[in-house]
Amino acid sequence: MKIKFAIAATVFCALGAMVAAPARAAFTFDIQPSYGDELTIHMRNYEPLISGVPGTNLYGVLIIDQIINATTSQTAWAASDHTTASSNPGELTGVFNNYTLISSGTTGDIYFTGGNVNIFYDSTPDAVTTGNLVAAGTNLNPDPTGKFGNGTSFLTTVGQVGGFVDNPLTLLVNESLATLFTHVNSGTTASFGFRGTGTGLLSVTGGSNASTFNGNSQTAGADLEINTTLRGAGSGLNPAFYPVLSSDPIATLFTAPEATSIAAWSFLSLAGALVMRARNKRVQS
Numbered sequence: 001m002k003i004k005f006a007i008a009a010t011v012f013c014a015l016g017a018m019v020a021a022p023a024r025a026a027f028t029f030d031i032q033p034s035y036g037d038e039l040t041i042h043m044r045n046y047e048p049l050i051s052g053v054p055g056t057n058l059y060g061v062l063i064i065d066q067i068i069n070a071t072t073s074q075t076a077w078a079a080s081d082h083t084t085a086s087s088n089p090g091e092l093t094g095v096f097n098n099y100t101l102i103s104s105g106t107t108g109d110i111y112f113t114g115g116n117v118n119i120f121y122d123s124t125p126d127a128v129t130t131g132n133l134v135a136a137g138t139n140l141n142p143d144p145t146g147k148f149g150n151g152t153s154f155l156t157t158v159g160q161v162g163g164f165v166d167n168p169l170t171l172l173v174n175e176s177l178a179t180l181f182t183h184v185n186s187g188t189t190a191s192f193g194f195r196g197t198g199t200g201l202l203s204v205t206g207g208s209n210a211s212t213f214n215g216n217s218q219t220a221g222a223d224l225e226i227n228t229t230l231r232g233a234g235s236g237l238n239p240a241f242y243p244v245l246s247s248d249p250i251a252t253l254f255t256a257p258e259a260t261s262i263a264a265w266s267f268l269s270l271a272g273a274l275v276m277r278a279r280n281k282r283v284q285s
């Protein structure tokens with residue numbers, strides 16, 4: 001599953017928080033994004049096959065590979081950095097749950113509502129190797145080994161509606177309630193023939209980096225935009241328990257339009273609207 005989070009940032013606030021919080025001294029970005037930069041957070045995501053029964057929940061665990069400044073094409077943080085003690089950034093991992101299925105079936109268009117995605121910073125990495133999830137998770141506890149949900153809270157988010165419009169032709173699904181959508185192309189088992197793509201929205205609710213990611217710049221004022229790409233986990237992290245994997249890293253697009261830019265854009269939009277009205281008036285007269 002590939003999740004692209006599009007996030008608006010108040011980076012100055014985040015940098016202030018990093019300086020003020022001694023507990024986070026072990027974790028710093030290798031480069032500091034400037035206000036207005038876009039960050040892309042890549043992560044792998046592991047989850048079970050869904051049942052296809054409305055009312056059941058989707059859950060799983062995730063590992064962040066790297067954070068890239070898309071504006072400068074520089075790597076801000078990479079999991080591989082913890083191979084050297086001097087640059088040990090710990091690990092960024094997470095758990096997600098409470099995505100409740102509102103559609104029916106395991107193939108075609110699949111919609112979820114609700115959802116919690118929580119990311120943790122762990123100064124002593126323990127979830128970086130494959131095959132280390134040795135028990136089946138549940139929606140209540142997606143991380144029974146405690147390796148993905150341990151550490152300090154880096155970011156907490158909830159699924160947000162507003163990304164989808166209800167289609168009156170699909171009478172059994174109210175798409176406007178959806179916070180996450182997936183289209184499964186083929187297959188109902190976690191074979192390599194299993195493929196899916198999707199999208200969703202998240203709203204930031206807390207965590208040490210909440211102010212960094214709480215930008216309200218996405219569709220419906222969401223903070224993060226999700227883009228998913230699913231496939232069978234194959235030899236990934238214990239596929240017996242979480243057989244579905246992101247085929248691409250999850251990407252977080254971190255957008256931070258400056259207040260002056262927003263004001264200028266709004267003014268230009270207003271000016272454009274006024275010109276359009278003037279033109280319409282000329283056409284009518």
Ligand SMILES: [Ca+2]
Binds near residue numbers: 093125126146147151
């Ligand atoms: Ca951990």
Ligand SMILES: [Ca+2]
Binds near residue numbers: 215223
């Ligand atoms: Ca927000």
